[in-house]
Amino acid sequence: MIEFDKFTLNNGLKVIVHKDTSTPLVAVNILYNIGAKDEDPEQTGFAHLFEHLMFGGSVNIPNYDEPLQKVGGDNNAWTNNDVTNYYLTVPKENLETGFWLESDRMLSLAFTEKSLEVQKAVVVEEFKQHYFNQPYGDVWLHLRPLAYKKHPYQWSTIGKCLEHIEDAQLQDVKNFFFHHYAPNNAVLVVSGNAETEEVKRLAEKWFGPIERREIPERKLPAEPKQTEFRSLHLERDVPYDAIYMAFHMGSRSDDDFYKVDLLSDILSNGQSSRIFQTLIKEKNLFSTIDAYLTGDFEPGLFVISGKLTEGISLENAEKAIWEVLDEVCASKADEYELQKVKNKIESSLVFSEISFLNKAMNIAQHEITGQAEDINLEVEKYNKVTTDDLQAMAQKILIKENCSTLYYHAKKQ
Amino acid sequence: MEKLNRSLPPQFKTIEHVDIPISKQDVLSNQIPVHIIEGGSQEVLKIEIIFNAGLWYQKSPLIAGTCNLMLNEGTEKYTAAELAEKFDFYGAYIAYNNSQHDASVSIYTLKKYLKETLDLLEEIIKRPTFPEKEFKTILSNKKQSFLVNREKTNALAKEKFNSLIYGDKHPYANVFDAKAFDEVQLNDIKNFYKDFYTSDNCHIIISGKMNDTVIQEVENRFGASSWKTKTPDVNPEHKLISSENKKIFVRKKDAVQSSIRIGRPLFNKTHEDFPGIMLFNLILGGYFGSRLMQNIREDKGYTYGINSLLLSHLESGHFAIVTEVGKDVCDDAISEIYKEVTRLREVLVPEEELNLVKNYFAGEMLRSFDSPFALSESLRGNLPFGFNNSYYEKFLQEIKAITSGKIMELANKYFKQENLYEIVVGENKD
Numbered sequence: 001m002i003e004f005d006k007f008t009l010n011n012g013l014k015v016i017v018h019k020d021t022s023t024p025l026v027a028v029n030i031l032y033n034i035g036a037k038d039e040d041p042e043q044t045g046f047a048h049l050f051e052h053l054m055f056g057g058s059v060n061i062p063n064y065d066e067p068l069q070k071v072g073g074d075n076n077a078w079t080n081n082d083v084t085n086y087y088l089t090v091p092k093e094n095l096e097t098g099f100w101l102e103s104d105r106m107l108s109l110a111f112t113e114k115s116l117e118v119q120k121a122v123v124v125e126e127f128k129q130h131y132f133n134q135p136y137g138d139v140w141l142h143l144r145p146l147a148y149k150k151h152p153y154q155w156s157t158i159g160k161c162l163e164h165i166e167d168a169q170l171q172d173v174k175n176f177f178f179h180h181y182a183p184n185n186a187v188l189v190v191s192g193n194a195e196t197e198e199v200k201r202l203a204e205k206w207f208g209p210i211e212r213r214e215i216p217e218r219k220l221p222a223e224p225k226q227t228e229f230r231s232l233h234l235e236r237d238v239p240y241d242a243i244y245m246a247f248h249m250g251s252r253s254d255d256d257f258y259k260v261d262l263l264s265d266i267l268s269n270g271q272s273s274r275i276f277q278t279l280i281k282e283k284n285l286f287s288t289i290d291a292y293l294t295g296d297f298e299p300g301l302f303v304i305s306g307k308l309t310e311g312i313s314l315e316n317a318e319k320a321i322w323e324v325l326d327e328v329c330a331s332k333a334d335e336y337e338l339q340k341v342k343n344k345i346e347s348s349l350v351f352s353e354i355s356f357l358n359k360a361m362n363i364a365q366h367e368i369t370g371q372a373e374d375i376n377l378e379v380e381k382y383n384k385v386t387t388d389d390l391q392a393m394a395q396k397i398l399i400k401e402n403c404s405t406l407y408y409h410a411k412k413q
Numbered sequence: 414m415e416k417l418n419r420s421l422p423p424q425f426k427t428i429e430h431v432d433i434p435i436s437k438q439d440v441l442s443n444q445i446p447v448h449i450i451e452g453g454s455q456e457v458l459k460i461e462i463i464f465n466a467g468l469w470y471q472k473s474p475l476i477a478g479t480c481n482l483m484l485n486e487g488t489e490k491y492t493a494a495e496l497a498e499k500f501d502f503y504g505a506y507i508a509y510n511n512s513q514h515d516a517s518v519s520i521y522t523l524k525k526y527l528k529e530t531l532d533l534l535e536e537i538i539k540r541p542t543f544p545e546k547e548f549k550t551i552l553s554n555k556k557q558s559f560l561v562n563r564e565k566t567n568a569l570a571k572e573k574f575n576s577l578i579y580g581d582k583h584p585y586a587n588v589f590d591a592k593a594f595d596e597v598q599l600n601d602i603k604n605f606y607k608d609f610y611t612s613d614n615c616h617i618i619i620s621g622k623m624n625d626t627v628i629q630e631v632e633n634r635f636g637a638s639s640w641k642t643k644t645p646d647v648n649p650e651h652k653l654i655s656s657e658n659k660k661i662f663v664r665k666k667d668a669v670q671s672s673i674r675i676g677r678p679l680f681n682k683t684h685e686d687f688p689g690i691m692l693f694n695l696i697l698g699g700y701f702g703s704r705l706m707q708n709i710r711e712d713k714g715y716t717y718g719i720n721s722l723l724l725s726h727l728e729s730g731h732f733a734i735v736t737e738v739g740k741d742v743c744d745d746a747i748s749e750i751y752k753e754v755t756r757l758r759e760v761l762v763p764e765e766e767l768n769l770v771k772n773y774f775a776g777e778m779l780r781s782f783d784s785p786f787a788l789s790e791s792l793r794g795n796l797p798f799g800f801n802n803s804y805y806e807k808f809l810q811e812i813k814a815i816t817s818g819k820i821m822e823l824a825n826k827y828f829k830q831e832n833l834y835e836i837v838v839g840e841n842k843d
Contacts (some may be wrong), residue, residue: 015797020454022452022453023783024432024779024783025779025780025783028692051671059419060420061419065701065702066702066769067422069700069701069702069769069770069772069773069776070425070768070772070773071425071426071768071776072427072428072772072773072776072779073773074700074701074773074776074777074780088778089776089780091775091776091779093425093426093428094423094426094726096423096425097422097423097425099423100419100422100423103419104419105767107419116713117714118712118714119712119714120714121713121714121715122710122714122716122745123717124714124715124739125670125714125715125716125717125737125738126740128670128739129670129717129737131566132669132670133566133668133669133670133737135561135564135565136561136757145627148837181496199562201541201708205417206417210416226697235667237564237667238561238564239557239560239561239563239564240557240560240561269501270497270500270501271493271497271500271501272494272497272498272502273484273503276497277494277497280550280554281494281547281550284550284553287553287554287557287558288554288558304685307557307561309553309554309557310553310557318796336752339502340498340502341501342503343502343503344501344504344506345504346504347503347504347505347523348504349455350455350456350457350523351455351457351506351521353454353455354453354454354455354457354784354786355505355783355784356783367460390548
C-alpha cells in the first residue's frame with residue numbers, strides 16, 4: 001500500500017506527496033501530458049527534442065543543471081509516445097531548490113538559438129547512436145509503421161527521420177511550449193523525505209503564480225482494426241537473423257490490460273516461461289527471445305522479438321513461435337501456472353517500491369491515465385484474472401490477421 | 414505577500430556527513446564470514462554468496478563465467494527447468510555475477526519465502542550437476558551474444574583499450590575470440606567448481622529486512638558443516654604488460670559514429686592520490702556538468718554523451734574517457750578532449766567549480782547508498798580491499814580537503830598527453 005496526499009492548485013497543477021522517511025533524499029517528478037503522439041506527422045521527434053531544450057536555461061535561470069548540482073542534486077528526463085517526464089533528486093534539506101528550478105522552466109524557457117542548434121545536433125547523434133550504430137538498432141523505425149497505418153504510434157519518439165529534427169525552428173519550439181507545457185497539463189509528485197505541509201507551501205509559492213494555459217484538445221486518429229497479416233523483410237549487416245512480431249491490443253488503462261499482461265508473462269516472464277523453455281532450452285531455435293507489452297496509454301502492442309540460433313531458418317523459427325501461440329489459444333493454462341505469474345507480479349511490485357524515485361514516477365503515471373489511487377489496486381486487478389480470461393485474450397490477440405511480422409535477415413557475407 | 418524573486422536561488426545546506434549504516438559482521442559455525450546490512454521499508458531480502466572464483470583463477474577463457482552460469486542448470490534434486498519453475502513460483506530472482514576476482518550467486522526474495530528460496534540456493538551451490546545439453550546451449554547462446562556485441566563500435570573500443578593497458582593475456586583485459594567458445598571443455602568447468610566453490614573460499618552478505626531467524630536459516634544450510642571439497646590453488650600471478658603503442662585506429666565498416674576511448678592504466682582506490690584523482694575525474698567528465706560534457710555535447714553538439722570514469726581493480730585500475738561521436742567530427746572531438754585535459758594541467762580549477770563538484774559528490778553518495786541492496790553492492794566491492802562501508806565517510810572528508818592546487822599537481826603527474834592511450838573505432842574519413 002502506497003500512501004499519499006493529493007491536492008490541486010488554482011492553476012490546475014495536481015500535486016501528490018508520498019512520504020518515505022527511509023531515505024535522506026527527496027524526489028521531485030513532473031510528468032507533462034505530452035508525447036510523440038501529439039506531434040505533427042511532418043515534424044516528428046519534436047516532443048523529445050523539446051525535452052532536451054528544457055535543460056537549455058529558463059526565463060530567470062540561465063543554467064538548469066549547475067544550481068542543482070551545487071546543492072547535491074541530480075536530474076534527468078525521458079520522453080515516450082505518450083508523455084514527457086522530468087525528475088530530480090536532492091538531499092531533503094534542499095527541496096526548495098528543486099521547486100525553484102522546475103517552476104521556472106514551467107513558467108517559460110530562455111528560448112535561445114544557440115541551445116536549439118546544439119540540441120538538434122545532440123539529438124541527431126542520439127538518433128545515430130541508438131538506431132544506426134547498433135546491430136538491430138533500426139527495428140522499431142520499421143516495425144511501428146508496419147503495425148500502425150493511421151495512429152501516431154507509427155513513429156518512434158526519436159522521430160521518423162533525421163531531417164525532421166534538423167528542420168526544427170525556434171518559433172515551432174515556442175508554440176510547442178505554450179500549447180503543451182502548463183500547470184493544467186502536468187502532475188507534480190514529491191516523494192521521499194518530505195512533509196505534505198511543506199510541499200504545499202513550496203508548491204503555492206513557486207508554482208502557484210504560473211498561469212493556466214489553453215491546451216488544445218487531443219484529437220488522435222484511431223487505428224483501424226487490422227484484418228490481414230502484414231510482413232516486411234529487411235536485410236542488414238548483422239550476424240544473425242531475427243524476427244519481430246507485433247499484435248494489436250488495448251490500452252494500459254483497460255481492464256483487459258491485466259489479462260494480457262499475465263498472458264505475456266506465461267509466455268515469457270522468467271526462465272520457466274513457455275517461450276524460454278520451449279524455444280530456447282528444448283528446441284534451441286533462438287539465442288534470445290522475449291514477449292512483452294508496450295504498455296501504451298492508447299491501444300498498444302503485444303510484441304515478440306527473438307534472435308535465431310545460427311543455422312535455423314526464419315521459416316522454422318516462426319513456425320515454432322506460432323505453435324506456442326496456438327497452444328495458448330487452443331487450451332487453458334492450468335491454475336498453478338496462472339498462480340505462478342500472479343506471484344511474480346506481486347513480488348515485482350514489492351521490489352519496485354524499494355526506490356522512492358520509482359514510486360514517484362509510478363504515482364504520476366497512474367494520476368495521468370486515471371487517478372493515483374489506482375496504484376494500490378494493481379495487485380487486486382491482477383488477482384482477478386482467470387485462466388478463461390487468458391485464453392480469451394490469446395484467441396483475440398495472438399492470431400495471424402492481427403499480426404505484423406518483421407523478418408530481419410542477416411546479410412550473407 | 415513579498416514579490417517572488419525567481420532569479421535568486423533558495424538557501425541551501427551543504428552535506429557535511431553521510432550516515433551510512435555499517436554492516437554487522439558474524440561468522441557461521443564453519444567459519445564462513447557473514448556481513449549483515451539491516452534496513453529498507455519492504456519485506457524483502459537479498460542473500461549473496463561470494464566465492465573467490467573470478468576470471469583471475471581460470472586457466473583458459475570463459476571457464477569462470479560459464480561455471481558460474483552452469484550452477485543454474487540443474488542439481489542432484491532438480492533439473493534446470495524445475496529450478497526455474499520454483500524460483501518463478503516464489504516470485505524470487507536469482508542473479509549470477511562473475512567478475513575479475515570473485516563470482517557470486519544472489520537471491521532476491523520476499524521474506525515470507527526465505528526458507529524455500531534458501532533451500533534452492535543450497536542445492537545450486539552444493540549439488541550442481543553440469544548437464545551436457547545445457548552446457549552446449551549456454552555456450553552457443555553466449556557465443557552469439559558475443560558476436561552481436563562485436564558489431565558495436567563501443568564494445569570494440571573497450572576491448573582494444575583494455576588489452577593495450579593491461580596486456581591481452583591479463584584477466585583485467587579478458588580478451589578472447591569467438592573460437593574460444595568452441596574450446597571450452599565441460600570437464601574444466603566441473604574441476605573449476607570443485608576447486609573454487611568451497612566453504613573455505615567464500616563469504617556471505619545478507620541485506621534487507623532482518624530478524625533473528627534469517628541468520629539461523631542461513632546457518633542451517635551453509636554453516637552447519639564444512640562443504641569444502643578441495644583447497645583452492647594459491648593465488649595465481651598475472652603480469653600487467655602495458656603496450657608501448659598508445660594510439661590505435663580500428664576500422665568498422667559503415668559505422669556512422671566513431672567510438673573514442675582515451676585513458677591510461679592507473680591505481681586503485683587504496684592509493685593516496687585516489688581522492689584527488691576522483692575529483693579530477695568528476696570535473697573533467699564524471700557528471701553531466703563536467704567540462705567534457707559541457708564542451709563536446711552542450712557547446713559543440715558532437716555527441717549524445719561523453720563521460721570519464723575511474724575503475725578500481727584489486728591489483729590495478731584505470732582511467733578512461735568514453736564517447737561516441739559523428740565520424741565527421743571525430744578529429745575535432747579528440748582535439749577538444751586533449752584541450753580540456755591540458756586546461757586542467759595548466760589552469761587552477763576555480764573555487765566555485767570545485768565546491769560545486771564536492772557538493773554534487775556528497776549528494777551522489779546519498780543516492781548510491783539509498784537502499785540495503787545498494788549498500789550490499791558497495792560492501793561487496795569494498796571487502797576485497799579490506800574495508801567496510803565506513804570507508805565512504807573517511808573518503809568524503811578526504812575529498813572535501815582537496816585543493817585546486819592538488820588537482821593541478823595530479824593532472825601534471827598523471828595526465829600528460831604522452832601518458833594517454835587513444836583508441837578510435839569507426840569508419841575511415843571520406
